[in-house]
Amino acid sequence: MYRLAGLFLSFAVLFAALPADAQDKALTVFAAASMKNALDEIDAAYTAKTGVKITVSYAASSALAKQIEQGAPADVFISADTDWIDYAIGKKTINEPSRVNLLGNSIVLIAPKDSKIDNVNIAAGFDLAKLAGDGRIATGDVKSVPAGKYAKAALEKLGAWQAAEPKFAMAESVRAALTLVARGEAALGIVYATDAKIEPGVKIVGTFPPDSHPAIVYPVAATVTAKPEASGYLAFLRSTAAKTILEKYGFKFLVSPST
Incomplete structure (x- = not known):
């Protein structure tokens, strides 16, 4: 036993x-x-x-x-x-x-897949605020989220930040920003090229020049x-x-x- x-x-x-x-x-x-x-x-x-x-x-x-x-x-x-x-x-x-x-990686400008916006030439002097119209622009929080920080740096260098800033919707992560655009809740978004590649609800309408922001x-x-x-x-x-x-x-x- x-x-x-x-x-x-x-x-x-x-x-x-x-x-x-x-x-x-x-x-x-x-x-x-x-x-x-x-x-x-x-x-x-x-x-x-x-x-x-x-x-x-x-x-x-x-x-x-x-x-x-x-x-x-x-x-x-x-x-x-x-x-x-x-x-x-x-x-x-x-x-x-x-x-x-x-x-x-690289950062790109995206729009909902059915958007009329297409083929944006992103260079010095491009008017992101005008492009967004009455819509919002989504990206990660520019104070902390890397994608948002890269986005702000690029827009500042290109001279587009000041006018566009009031239209930004700051998301807690780059994937959250991607979702806002895919759902049509934002007219435009700035995300990584790799994010845009995996989301069928968005299309890339422009790519930010590599020298417009710190290396990703x-x-x-x-x-x-x-x-x-x-x-x-x-x-x-x-x-x-x-x-x-x-x-x-x-x-x-x-x-x-x-x-």
Whole structure:
């Protein structure tokens, strides 16, 4: 009887340990909202290859950096600009040697797919306010969301910001801005080219010149509390397999891919 009870106890201990073991083979990634479609595909490929489950929290890079600062349990941070990863490094929440400037992107002017606006030449002196008419212009919050910051910088350089500013609808993330345009709730929007590529409800009507705003760079890094598995995941993000997926979605790969 005692031997049988001991056997049951051994099984109980074994099964109790399983969730912890499974949890050890899981990573939590905090990623810029604009990464969602491409990263979901990458994560599925990584899990199939390694068995490591990836859970992703998508939001504006600003929100994610502050959540990590407040102790949110993230293993990897992918930002849509260098400012917010620099912020996180300054707060001692990022493992700085693990940082890689992985991706590039561009910003575009979009309109609802049935809009009469088409083929806008975006250059110095272009009148965005006039183009929007009585409609709103959607982008990420220009004070914090990277896409919004890039948009404001470009419009200031092109001389279009002051007149257009009152017409802006500031969204909590670039994907939220994309949705406003797709639903016809905004006449125009400024988002990443990669966002416009995956949303059938919008069309690209113009592309902002690369020299009109700071270079769009997506850095990736492990957090200081990252599990050991994070290093393998970061390596996979630099792989040829990841490069193929990311370029399919329109991202520019900024590093030499590993095999």
